[in-house]
Every structure is written in structure tokens, then in C-alpha cells.
Amino acid sequence: MTDLRKSAAIVGAYEHPVRYAPDKSETLIMAESIIGALADAGLEKKDVDAIFSAGGLSGYNLVDYLNMQPKYADFTTVGGASFEFHLSHAVTAIAAGRINCAVIVYASTPRVTGTLVGTGGFARNGSTLSDPVPGSFEDLYGKTTVGLYAMIARRHMHQYGTTSEQLAEVAVAMRKHAGLNPNALFRDPITVEDVLASRVISDPLHLNDCCIISDGGGAVVVASPEVARSCKTKPAWVLGMAEAIAHQGAGKRDLINIAAAQTGAPAMEMAGVKHKDLDMAMIYDSFTITVVETLEDLGFCKKGEGGDFVSGGRIELGGELPLNPDGGGLSSNHPGMRGMFLLIEATRQLRGDFAGTPRQVENCNLVLAHGTGGALGDRHSGGTIILGGD
Amino acid sequence: MVNQSQWKKPLPTITGETRKFWDAARKGHLMIQHCEPCGYQWYPRGFCSGCWSKEIDYVEAKGTGKVWTYTITYQNRTPGFNEEVPYVLALVELDEGVKLFTNIINCDPKSVTIGMDVKVTFVQATNQIHVPMFEPL
Numbered sequence: 001m002t003d004l005r006k007s008a009a010i011v012g013a014y015e016h017p018v019r020y021a022p023d024k025s026e027t028l029i030m031a032e033s034i035i036g037a038l039a040d041a042g043l044e045k046k047d048v049d050a051i052f053s054a055g056g057l058s059g060y061n062l063v064d065y066l067n068m069q070p071k072y073a074d075f076t077t078v079g080g081a082s083f084e085f086h087l088s089h090a091v092t093a094i095a096a097g098r099i100n101c102a103v104i105v106y107a108s109t110p111r112v113t114g115t116l117v118g119t120g121g122f123a124r125n126g127s128t129l130s131d132p133v134p135g136s137f138e139d140l141y142g143k144t145t146v147g148l149y150a151m152i153a154r155r156h157m158h159q160y161g162t163t164s165e166q167l168a169e170v171a172v173a174m175r176k177h178a179g180l181n182p183n184a185l186f187r188d189p190i191t192v193e194d195v196l197a198s199r200v201i202s203d204p205l206h207l208n209d210c211c212i213i214s215d216g217g218g219a220v221v222v223a224s225p226e227v228a229r230s231c232k233t234k235p236a237w238v239l240g241m242a243e244a245i246a247h248q249g250a251g252k253r254d255l256i257n258i259a260a261a262q263t264g265a266p267a268m269e270m271a272g273v274k275h276k277d278l279d280m281a282m283i284y285d286s287f288t289i290t291v292v293e294t295l296e297d298l299g300f301c302k303k304g305e306g307g308d309f310v311s312g313g314r315i316e317l318g319g320e321l322p323l324n325p326d327g328g329g330l331s332s333n334h335p336g337m338r339g340m341f342l343l344i345e346a347t348r349q350l351r352g353d354f355a356g357t358p359r360q361v362e363n364c365n366l367v368l369a370h371g372t373g374g375a376l377g378d379r380h381s382g383g384t385i386i387l388g389g390d
Numbered sequence: 391m392v393n394q395s396q397w398k399k400p401l402p403t404i405t406g407e408t409r410k411f412w413d414a415a416r417k418g419h420l421m422i423q424h425c426e427p428c429g430y431q432w433y434p435r436g437f438c439s440g441c442w443s444k445e446i447d448y449v450e451a452k453g454t455g456k457v458w459t460y461t462i463t464y465q466n467r468t469p470g471f472n473e474e475v476p477y478v479l480a481l482v483e484l485d486e487g488v489k490l491f492t493n494i495i496n497c498d499p500k501s502v503t504i505g506m507d508v509k510v511t512f513v514q515a516t517n518q519i520h521v522p523m524f525e526p527l
Contacts, residue, residue: 119465129403136402137433138491140521142463142471147479150461158459158504202479203462250439251432251488255459255481377459377481378491 005271007095009228009235010087010387012041012221013347015326017183019333021215022112027065029107033219034066037103041221042232048221050074050102052090054082054337062105072099078245079373080284081259082106083220083339084383088241090222100224104343107217108335117213117336118145119201133248138378146210146287148377150202153289155256157204159304164204166307167288168195171208171330173316174285178327180317180359185214186331209288211329211338218340220347236347239366240271240386247379257297259382260370264298267384273366275300280349280361281321282342282369285328291315294370298384317358325349325359339371339383350389365389397515399470404518407436410448415520420510421448422486432488453510454527455484462499478502482524496525 014036016029024032030053038044050072053062059075072093076085083104090102110117129135134143156162172192178184190208198207228235244262247253268274281300285291292306300321301309309315315323326345329338346367354360367387374380404412411434414421423431424447428440438446460480466472478494480502494502496511507527512520 116467120467130405132405132408132433132435135400136404136408139400140402141491141493141523142399142466142468142474142477142479143491144463144466144479146465147461147463150463151459151479151481154461155459155504199464200462201465203464203476205461248432248489250428251430251490255489 002095004091004095005239006225006237008091008222008224009237010220010343010347011223011228011231011233011235012037012043013344014040015183015218015341015344016107016216018216019183019185019214020111021109024109026107026109026217027062029109029217030062030105030219031066033107033217034103034105037219037221040233041223043101043221047101047227048103050090050093050099052076052086052102052104054086054106072102078381080286080337080339081243081371081373081381081383082337083343084241084369084371084385085243085381087220087222087238087343087385088243088383091238091241094222094224101227102222103219104222104340105217105219106337106340108337109215110336111213111215115213118210120144134378143378144202145375146205147202148375149287149289150205152255152293152376153204153287156289156292159256160307162292162307164196164206165192166311167209167292168192169311170285170288170291170315171195173310173313174324174328174330176316177325177359178331180325180357181327181332184327184332185212205287205289211286211334212331214333214335216333216335218344220340220343234351234390236350236387236389238385239273239388240267240269241384242267242270243381243383245379245381255377258293258376259372259380260294260297260384263370263382263384267386271386271388273386278321278366278368279364280325280367281323282346282367283323284338284342284370284372285324285330286334286338286372288330290372290376291323293376294372298368298370317361322361325361337373339373342369342371343385346387350387397470399515401515401519408434412519414448414450415512415522416518418512420451420453420522422451422484422488423447424449430486430488432490452485455482455508455524457494457502457504457506457508458483458489459504460494460502480524482508493523494525495523
């Protein structure tokens, strides 16, 4: 394969501060995020020749709204990992010489619309009623997003002895980080006991094992090395990338292994890095179990040892592998597809945007981001990105 | 037996691809598909997803298996399920080796465990649709 390392970089990043948006359309939050990310990079509308967003068919509505003429458009929609897929695709398009500068953008307002993201039963995700799945053989039984993760948590506990206390450690760490982020929705510290005392949504997952529901959005600007050199920011170089879809496998797949098992090794091999080289990671934290499973399948610890790995402060700032210094989806923001924010925080950490504050990971030069979309119990996407500092 | 007018949950769509399954379900038989080289597959579809051959047969499953994992659902706002919480959503591994989504019924949700032996039972949703669920063996 062509060596794509440093073929492109994230040169602009903007996380919209909104967490409740009664007066803004999703498209306006996207426009404001693009404007913010371009200003961050020191670029303008005329510099952008490609757009990536996770809106599926609504992609052309977005392009209309933005009144732009992209020569490359990609509306890949695979849930929370969509933006890791987009970045991977954008790098490939830049390396092939098709484009020079792309924006990847996202916004959603489930909070203001009262969308029951995790417990409202199932959106069909594009499938028609005549497709056997999910309609005819799964939706009959009351799947929820929380339930599908809870089933994997239950199995993990059964196979490996993982405890609810260990899962709670993830929620506690994320809340601690959120306390350092003025935009985070939930900032008051919580304890393991608080998590265990929160109501059970789908056994064994408690309310505080679940990501929050917020409005929000963000954007990143991805550019060729030539454009990157003209920007006012330090580039965050894409060094490695891999994507995968994990599914039922005709009823025969061992669902305890997630898509990260297919993406971690190739992404790290492409980047030429090892686990010990990484200064921090952005791990999609839809639920506490998601983090445990992802860390295991990316190879940060052996399968089954994730519960122990996340305990004792290892994943906190100052720990061996700080995760999600922004407070993650468990405490900062989760509009539905959080993969965008993994890229934004990773970029800002690599640039040292938080230098002099406790949120900054010291000497941060190499970050892994892993997005997960869909649900571990039935089908999901996984996208791993390795980013390096300039 | 559930009165069909009370059935508020989603219903399957019967198509040419799945008609044999639902016809058999109505008579109390759990059918799964088998391909000679690839073995069993779940869920039913109009071809073998292993080798992409269109040659695939339905065979009757024994109807027994073990709970591979489960969750007791305490919150689901969808009509039909909202009224039934807490209920058990499970993946059952059939003796034939394929895992399927189902509910474990006719028992206390808290008595369900991973590895528990279960057997299929059919719940009538409409005249046409009998939904396979599982209960303790």
C-alpha cells in the first residue's frame, strides 16, 4: 500500500460550545462550526474543495444551505465512528490529488427535540420494512441502544469477572475531566458509589454508565501538507487509519470482540507506532463498557483485563494513558454521533491548546482516537485514527 | 395468549425471503437455514451469506439452546415495551450454534442467567404472526 503517513493533517478544529440549542437549526450549528474551524486554521470558504458529513441523503441539503460547490462530497453515515471514516477517506482523497482542503462537520440537537437516543427503541438506520433485519427478527424483542451494550457488559462480567465498580471507574474519570472543561454539561464530581446508586436503565448498566444527551456540533479542516504549511495552526498529522464493521456474522460471531479488534493493529502498524508510544487516547465512551471493550481490543491490555486497566486512575489525566480529557460523552457532550469530538480534542491536545492548565496532557505528541458507531450487541462501526504532532 | 388487538409492539414484514419461516412459526416450528458447505445461518435470508450461493434450505431447529447473554430492560419508551418493563432481552445460542435475539419469558427476569437452558415457545401476535420467544427448559 502507498505510504499515506503525513499525506494530510487536521489544520483547524472547532467544538461548538452549545449544549442546549432551542434557537439554532442543526445546519446553523454546522455552519458555525465550519466557520470556527476555518478561522482556527486561518483559511476561508474559497479554500475548501470538499465536504464530509454524516447526514446520508440530507448531505445535499447541507451543501445547498452552505451554498458551496464541493468537487468531492462524502456523506458516509456509520453512527459515532462516521468522522473517523471521513478523516480516513479525506486523507486518501488528498493523497490521490483529488482535493486539497476538506471540512468534516457534524451537529445534532436531540436534547432540544427530546429524542430518546438510547431508550426509545430503534431507528431503522436506513433499512426498509422488507429487510429481514432489524425489522423482522430483532425489533420484535425490544432492543434499545442501552440494552445492546448492557448485553455485552453482562457477557463481559460472566466471562472475565468484570464488576460494576470497575465500569463505574470510567464514568468517575470522565466526570473528573469534565470538571476541567468549562463547556462540559456535567461537571460536578461523582464517585463509584454514585454511579452504582444511579438507577438501572438496562441491567447491568446504570444511568451514569450511559453517555449524556446534549445538543452540539463541531468541525475539523483537513488539508494537504502544502495547505497545512500556510495555516496559522500547528498541523496534527494523520499517521494511521483503519475502519471496520463488526456484525452478527450469520449468528456465529463471538460478539465479545468488537470492531476495534480489526482496526487497532492495522492503524498502529501503518503509523509505525506501539502502545507505549501513545501519550493519550480519545476512546468513544457511549457507555462505560464501550471503553473497557475498546481498550482491550485495541490491545492496550489483554482481553478480559479492561476492568482492571481502567481502575486506579490509569485513564485519568496524569495517569498512564489519559483518556478523553474533555470529559467525553459520559460528561461533556453527546449529541448522538460523538466521533467528531474525538478528532477535535486530539488535535487541540497535540497543539498544546490547553498548555498551562490541568486539562493539557504533558508533552503530547502522539494520540490514538477510536470511534464506535451503532451498538456492540448487534452491529457497529469502528474507526481508528493515529494523529501525530508537528 | 395475547389478544391480537393488544399487540402494540413492532411486527415482522413477511416477504418471499421469510415466508417459509413465518408459515412454520405459525405451526409451532422454529426453522433455521442450512447451507451444505457453510452450515447454519441466522437470520433467514434469500441466499447463503457465507458463500453467496442461492442454494439454501430451511431445516427445523431442535428449539433448545442456552442464554448467551441478556439484559433486564427497565426503560424502553416504545409503545408495547414501555408497558412490559422490566423484560428480558436476550441472545440465545441454539444447539445448532447460531445466536438469535429473543425475549426470555414465563419466568422471573431476575432468575435468568447466562448459560441457562431454554426452549422455544411461540407467542401469537396476530393470526398470521407467531413470534418465537424462549422460556426456561
